[in-house]
Amino acid sequence: MIDWFLAPLAYAFMQRGLLASLMVGVLCAVVGCYVVLRSMAFMGDALAHAILPGVAIAYLLNGNLLIGALAAAVIVALAIGFFSRRGALKEDTAIGILFAAALALGVALISSIKTYAVDLTHILFGNLLGVSASDLWLTGILGVIVLATIALLYQQFLVMSFDPVLAATLRLPTELLRNLMLVLLALTVVVSLQTVGVGLVAAMLVTPGATAYLLTRRLPAMMAAAAVVGAVSSLGGLYVSYYANIASGAAIVLTASLIFLSVFLFAPQRGEVWKLFRR
């Protein structure tokens, strides 16, 4: 039994993959709580797709792909904030426009690069087993920055999410906080690319948070529960991927979805099955 767990760890690339997926699982889950509570799932998905032109440009310039992705995500996040500020456009409309435009720009750029096919798959679906030591460092540092910001500004983000009117009466800089939240989301999305890829990062943001939402009644508890779900999904998914020989990003997301479904059905008090028997 112990061998079953230890066997994959004999490989250094598996160790790095495991560490990366754990960090990303926890980071996505905690940030994801705000994504769930502020209904920003569409935004997370859009940011993930919007980084494509940044990656393509970085590739063309022989630069660091992650930094290209990061720049693109932050620019798109701030642009969405700009177009929807003070209600000029509804936020989901602004997202729809920018997300499609950035994706199209990315596809246009990539279609001009002939040798790009392999890396594109990695960006779309992740390449957990190709995580390098420097990727690990970057993930760790960005993750700590994002989590520390969320911890430090807990009160401000809580008020802004729960009651924007109170945030205004307390004279909180709501525009600034909203943009900061978008930048944190952008950082999280970029860090997650390596593990689950553009296509599936939305699931890592939303699913653990939604699972925790069903189980808890206070935000700190929700974040802790989401982090556990994120970590367990990452770990479980990686082992499934190793033994069943399926893509790691997909395995992680499927594990998280399975946990969500079980909680949705069987959670005490709020689960569907529980409600069925209580009647």
Add this chain to the structure above:
Amino acid sequence: MKHAANRTPSVLPPAKTLTTSARIESVAPLAEARLEFDAVTVTYDGAPALTEISFQIPHGARVAVIGPNGAGKSTLFKTLVGLLPLRRGRILIHGLPLGSHLDCVAYVPQREDVDWRFPVTVEDVVMMGRFGHLGWLKRPSVEDRAVVRRCLEQMGIGKLAKRSIGDLSGGQQQRVFLARALAQEPHILIMDEPFTGVDISTQDATLGLLDDLRHQQVTVMISTHDLHLAKERFDQVALLNHRLIAYGPPGQALTPENLSEAFGGRLLVLPNNQIVIDDCCHESE
């Protein structure tokens, strides 16, 4: 943090200190006026929502804002808390323009504007009222917790402190937000339709709170449809329909002429000469 220096202290300063500066006296026609609307014009989605609203509220007064749905009552409140920009005119609190004060305005939202499924407890919500008194990165102190405790007890919901807000009844939910407003230790309290859709005991608790606040000289602005309540329990009435139709003591402001100007066909005069607002068919609820 450029506001830190002129942050309003949490304890009400004596009125004298507020009116001594020459600048304040030059802009405050009423010596004791604490809240002034001066030719306030606000547009909402491009259309004018409030036009040239001017009136002054003396400190500690209790004002009922009355007008048909869509008359701009919520717009007036949202402008006062800084959520909507002023198109023209100005709003002065203690003689200073909006934004000079950090936390002297508290706002009790309409119940449908709150996400009741948000994972917070009653205590969490009331503690949010203290955040204006905390610094940016400070955690609540023992004193803040004591204030929260006291406000919960005052609203009669001390036993519900650890409950989720989603598990409460409508009346209890309103008390949570009243307790939060108290915890803010405001100089001005704004309530949007606090008497709509609540039980009698919550209505009484709300009115009781208004009496307590009067002793602390907190200025209260409430929007309501209840003309009877406005007459009985308020010092001043502002009759609003995009512009200010009348402002003054209820007896002077709520004349049949003014009311019919504000409400048009929605006014019903009952056989016993009582006037009621026929709003049931126009509510968007």
